[in-house]
Amino acid sequence: MTKKLIIIGGEGNGGVVAACIEDINRIHKKSVYEIIGFLNDYHANKICNYPVVGKTETAKEWAKEGYLLSFAIHPIGHGSLRVKLFDHLEIPDESLATxxxxxxxxxxxxxxxxxxxxxxxxxxxxxxxxxxxxxxxxxxxxxxxxxxxxxxxxxxxxxxxxxxxxxxxxxxxxxxxxxxxxxxxxxxxxxxxxxxxxxxxxxxxxxxxxxxxxxxxxxxxxxxxxx
Ligand SMILES: CC(C)(COP(=O)(O)OP(=O)(O)OC[C@H]1O[C@@H](n2cnc3c(N)ncnc32)[C@H](O)[C@@H]1OP(=O)(O)O)[C@@H](O)C(=O)NCCC(=O)NCCS
Incomplete structure (x- = not known):
């Protein structure tokens, strides 16, 4: 069954996740994942041709609906911020895509x-x-x-x-x-x-x-x- 994925972040690390997913689907010749879109607090339009479907704070709502999430906000040198942002989102482990x-x-x-x-x-x-x-x-x-x-x-x-x-x-x-x-x-x-x-x-x-x-x-x- 195709897994529905939401990427939290922007075109940097988030774009790399999207490119990886596209290649996974290409190699497997089927839609292993469907990228629903991005969660981003600063951009409202498209990121890497995918829609921005909400702000980061909506992550737990998407998780409740059964979507998988990839937390792709990894600014170099801001590790503490990264952890605080993630904790604030309250995403259960089972909703994180590996x-x-x-x-x-x-x-x-x-x-x-x-x-x-x-x-x-x-x-x-x-x-x-x-x-x-x-x-x-x-x-x-x-x-x-x-x-x-x-x-x-x-x-x-x-x-x-x-x-x-x-x-x-x-x-x-x-x-x-x-x-x-x-x-x-x-x-x-x-x-x-x-x-x-x-x-x-x-x-x-x-x-x-x-x-x-x-x-x-x-x-x-x-x-x-x-x-
Ligand atoms: C270490 C790093 C984070 C910069 O730290 P910073 O404290 O902001 O350093 P600055 O840019 O102010 O540079 C300070 C000095 O260190 C030097 N310097 C910076 N990074 C260096 C590195 N990796 N190796 C050697 N010297 C380095 C600079 O040339 C500068 O020297 P100068 O004072 O003689 O001009 C950065 O250089 C780095 O390595 N970034 C990695 C980027 C990366 O991996 N991106 C991945 C994207 S997925």
């Missing part, structure tokens, strides 16, 4: 929690857990025995080695690499192309090779404004 592109390899004993999104050409290793609503964009490698905390975002081409723990809503940016047995705290950012060789605290931004503490991410930065 979406995996058919070209991704997921080990049979890896665990994907509700709301996880894995884009094309990714590798998710054995005994690794992707917690709720983790987004793994194209061409990422996540090794074995990792725990990637809820709402983390792995940008395209990032490489997470093995025995890694990442806390809540942290961002591994484009092509960053994380060496094995490292822990990353909550709400951290590992900058693009960086090589993280040691553990971080919470709310820290690391950049460079090897990555060094660039700055702390302050709570006052956590406001989301439409551009």
């Amino acid at each position: 979406i995996v592109h058919p070209t991704a390899f997921i080990a049979s004993n890896a665990t994907l929690e509700p709301g996880v999104f894995v884009m094309a050409n990714c590798y998710i290793g054995p005994q690794t857990q992707l917690a709720k609503s983790v987004f793994v964009m194209a061409n990422c490698v996540v090794g074995h025995n990792d725990y990637i905390g809820p709402f983390c975002h792995l940008s395209a081409g990032s490489v997470v080695s093995s025995y890694i723990t990442i806390g809540k809503a942290s961002d591994i940016c484009l092509s960053a690499s994380i060496l094995e047995k490292v822990s990353i705290g909550d709400y951290c950012v590992i900058g693009a192309k960086s090589l993280l060789t040691k553990s971080t605290g919470n709310s820290e931004m690391y950049i460079g090779i090897p990555a060094k503490l660039h700055r702390r991410i302050e709570e006052k930065e956590y406001t989301l404004q439409e551009k």
